Amino acid sequence: MNLEIRDTIAAISTPYGTGAIAVVRMSGPQSLYIVSKSLAKSVKAERKMQYRNFFDSNGELIDEVLITYFKGPKSYTGEDMIEIYCHGGVLVTNRILDTLISNGARLATKGEFTRRAFLNGKMDLLKAEAILNIIEAKSESGLKLALENLKGKLSDELEVLRRMLIDVLAKVEVSIDYSDDVIISDDEILSDLKYIERFLSSKVKYADRGLHVSTGVTMAIVGKPNVGKSTLLNKLLVEDRAIVTEIPGTTRDVIKGEIKIQGIHFVISDTAGIRKTHDRIEKIGIQKTLKEAEKADIILFVLDAVTGFTKEDEYILEIIESGNFVPVWNKVDVGANSVKLGDDVHISASTGIGMKDLEDTIVKKVKPLIDDGELSHVISERQLEYLKRMDHYVKSSISVLEQGYPVDIVSLDIRKALGELDELSGRNFTEDLLDNIFSNFCVGK
Numbered sequence: 001m002n003l004e005i006r007d008t009i010a011a012i013s014t015p016y017g018t019g020a021i022a023v024v025r026m027s028g029p030q031s032l033y034i035v036s037k038s039l040a041k042s043v044k045a046e047r048k049m050q051y052r053n054f055f056d057s058n059g060e061l062i063d064e065v066l067i068t069y070f071k072g073p074k075s076y077t078g079e080d081m082i083e084i085y086c087h088g089g090v091l092v093t094n095r096i097l098d099t100l101i102s103n104g105a106r107l108a109t110k111g112e113f114t115r116r117a118f119l120n121g122k123m124d125l126l127k128a129e130a131i132l133n134i135i136e137a138k139s140e141s142g143l144k145l146a147l148e149n150l151k152g153k154l155s156d157e158l159e160v161l162r163r164m165l166i167d168v169l170a171k172v173e174v175s176i177d178y179s180d181d182v183i184i185s186d187d188e189i190l191s192d193l194k195y196i197e198r199f200l201s202s203k204v205k206y207a208d209r210g211l212h213v214s215t216g217v218t219m220a221i222v223g224k225p226n227v228g229k230s231t232l233l234n235k236l237l238v239e240d241r242a243i244v245t246e247i248p249g250t251t252r253d254v255i256k257g258e259i260k261i262q263g264i265h266f267v268i269s270d271t272a273g274i275r276k277t278h279d280r281i282e283k284i285g286i287q288k289t290l291k292e293a294e295k296a297d298i299i300l301f302v303l304d305a306v307t308g309f310t311k312e313d314e315y316i317l318e319i320i321e322s323g324n325f326v327p328v329w330n331k332v333d334v335g336a337n338s339v340k341l342g343d344d345v346h347i348s349a350s351t352g353i354g355m356k357d358l359e360d361t362i363v364k365k366v367k368p369l370i371d372d373g374e375l376s377h378v379i380s381e382r383q384l385e386y387l388k389r390m391d392h393y394v395k396s397s398i399s400v401l402e403q404g405y406p407v408d409i410v411s412l413d414i415r416k417a418l419g420e421l422d423e424l425s426g427r428n429f430t431e432d433l434l435d436n437i438f439s440n441f442c443v444g445k
Contacts, residue, residue, distance in 0.1 A: 008034060009108035009116075010100040012093050013444035019088030024096050025444065026082040026105055027113055032069060034103045035082045039067075043082075046071045054084070056099045063092050077113055078120030111441025115434060118426060125426035125437065126155045129380055132441055133214055138258070138265040141213045141370070145379050154377040155425065161199060161390075162421055168192040169414045176408050189410065190401045193394060200391045207378040207387065212297065212370045214379035216258065216265040219362070220292045222320065223302035224312040228330040232302060232349040233257065233270040262363045264370065269296070290319065298365050299325035300358075305346065308337030317341065326361055382437070386424035393417040 008028025014021070026035065036042045039052050046069055054065045063086045070081040086092055101107060111132075118128050126149060133146035149155070168189060175184040221229045237257045255270040269292050293299055299320050303313055327341040333348040345361050347354030378384050397413035422428040 008105045009112055010034075010097060010105040011108035011113070011444035012097055013083075013113075014088065014093075016090065017088075018090060022086055022088040022093045023444075024084040024086065024093060024100070025113065026084075026100055027075070027077045027079050027108075027116060028105070029080060030104055031080045031082045034100055034105050035067065035084070037103045038062075038099055043067050043069050045069065047074075049085075054086070054096060054099075056095060057102050062095045062099065063087055065096075073120065073122075076122070077116040078122045079116060108443060110443050111438030111445060112443075114441060114445055115438045118434075124155055125424070125429070126158070126383070127152065128426075129383070129437065130154075131445070133379055135442070135445065137214075138216060139213065139260065139263060141263075142265065142379075145210060145213055145377055149377055149379065154383070157203075157377065158421060158425060161196070162418065164192070164196050164199070165414055165418050165421065168196065169411060169418070172407055172411045172414065176411075186401055186407055189407060190398065193398050193401070193410075197391065197394045197398060200387065200394055203378060204384070204387050204391055207384045209370050210377055210379045211381070211384065212366075213265075216267040217297045217366050217369060218295065219266050219268045219298045219300065220296035221268065221270050221300045221302060222293050222316060224304075224310070224316065227302045227304045228349045229302050230255070230270050232300070232328070232330065232347075233268065235349045235352065235355060236268060261359050264363060264366060266362075293320055293323070297324065297369055298362060299323055300328050300362075301325045301341075302328045302330050303338070303341075304335070305329045305332045305338050306335030308335075309339045309341075324365055326358070326365060328358060383424060386420050390417045390420045390424075393420070 006029065008026060008030040010024065010026040013023045013025045032043065037057075038055050040055070041052060043050055043052070049066045049068050052065055052067050054062050056062050066085040068083045068085075070076070070083070072079040072081070075081040084096060086096055097107075114123075114128050114131055117123055118125060130146050130149035134143065134150065137143035137146055171184050171189055171192065175189070221233055223229050233255065236259055257268050257270075259266050259268055271292050301316065301320060303309065325342070327344045329338040329344060329346045330349050332338075332346045333351050333353055338344065338346065343361055343365070345354060345358045347358055349355075378387060393413040393416045397410045397417075400409050400413065401407070419428065423433065
């Protein structure tokens, strides 16, 4: 790619706040010249940490720093880069950044360093996404997948797929253009396409496991009003995230939190109590509850062990019984009116009784989502959507051949599949696509 980028960018690359060390980085053709304006002694040695005093535009000392110079293309971005390691105070880092900007640099936008690395051919989009996944990893397994993708695991797998698609397209084109000289049967092309489709289908089939590992398993807490859903959420989160009162219908909106249970990352939602109501606002909350329950990987169906199984509970059970749910009988410290609905768990969210049993049951229910069979390296919704579209086009080409249509029609679907693959990896891209991906990064990365 190696697009010409003329300006030089700068940003603070470490988190905002006070710490022992902070990093200010700069990338672009003027990096060495801009930083030299603030140094009494220039930086020349490459990839070697050098001690310097850093001065502002008025010649006032800001800090004693260490500086490393990376000459392009042997740098993260593929351009000349400077990294400044200074003391981690907010004032110090901001003064250094302001000085670099006054000397001629521009403040970097979100993800602009990694974006330049992509544009300069240092990585493909899959590896760029892996960097974001590493930064945002919430579990050991999620971090492992992201690191493997940064090393090229998914890129290599999709490169194999690309070669297979190009090979079968070449056979199609040869059978069209040189039919008198080269005989390639439709059966041979069909066999190749079916092999590709099995390869693709496998990636799509197991993609959910990679997504669950990367982004977390979604869990919704549902039940009628005043059964202790919010108390249970707070007990799981070990904090007072939800308002807990004796007034039915207190929770009107979905309240979310993130927890880790036995090494598995969960995104958990406390929802409005489900009941028949004339309250317009409460009805909206109930509709949101139903949507959360529909898309959740696991549902905690909270019931009241004091009142027992009621008509309202029966109504909720009819809604969720086709899903992956755990009946959770709450308030067992003051009541014992429960019935058997499945893998029932008996707890007291207020006292902590039965919470270990609940966690064990939750993990048992979600284990097949993340470690039953092959674990996919597809770890973003964007990647999955592209694979699904590719799978659609390959299936379409198989259908065309099986219905006896001319082989030249097949080439259209194969080309579309290749187009999706190239956009997925970044061989073909649009500014909107890059904006969408890199806007999720932090400034300085």
